Amino acid sequence: MLAEYLSFIVLLLALYVVAGGILITGNLRGTPLVNTALLAIGTLIASLVGTTGAAMILIRPLLKANEGRAHNVHTIVFFIVLVANIGGALSPLGDPPLFVGFLRGVEFFWPLKHIWLQTLIVAAPILMSFLALDTWLSRNEPARGDEPIALQVTASSISC
Numbered sequence: 001m002l003a004e005y006l007s008f009i010v011l012l013l014a015l016y017v018v019a020g021g022i023l024i025t026g027n028l029r030g031t032p033l034v035n036t037a038l039l040a041i042g043t044l045i046a047s048l049v050g051t052t053g054a055a056m057i058l059i060r061p062l063l064k065a066n067e068g069r070a071h072n073v074h075t076i077v078f079f080i081v082l083v084a085n086i087g088g089a090l091s092p093l094g095d096p097p098l099f100v101g102f103l104r105g106v107e108f109f110w111p112l113k114h115i116w117l118q119t120l121i122v123a124a125p126i127l128m129s130f131l132a133l134d135t136w137l138s139r140n141e142p143a144r145g146d147e148p149i150a151l152q153v154t155a156s157s158i159s160c
Contacts, residue, residue, distance in 0.1 A: 007024055029074065030062075035134055039079060039082050040082075042079065044087070047093065061075075070141050092108060
């Protein structure tokens with residue numbers, strides 16, 4: 001049991017270090033489509049870099065894109081549900097119980113092969129609900145200038 005726990009801690013540390021070295025900056029505007037795209041991307045990458053890693057990578061761009069909006073709290077709630085919870089369901093890297101299963105002999109790609117449809121069935125309606133709510137809330141907000149939409153991804157190197 002201690003070996004499983006230590007393996008889990010090492011995995012979390014590795015994902016945390018890798019995700020902590022990725023910084024996404026840019027001039028995104030928090031429009032309903034941009035926000036929905038960020039949530040969808042976060043949901044997808046959470047199975048690759050873990051739910052904590054995906055949340056670390058995408059929370060800053062999401063907050064920055066929506067900082068000028070009057071109604072933006074719902075964005076964080078949906079972010080937590082989609083990226084930090086549902087997103088990690090497709091690999092042992094994304095979800096701790098799946099990692100324990102992997103340590104006990106479950107095939108690495110078993111979740112991807114067998115529960116991708118269930119994950120889609122859960123994530124798609126939540127994304128559509130977010131898009132509808134965000135569109136409705138953004139209708140009454142003043143229009144922001146036509147700033148260019150640009151992203152820059154920076155990965156810092158770690159040296160010992």
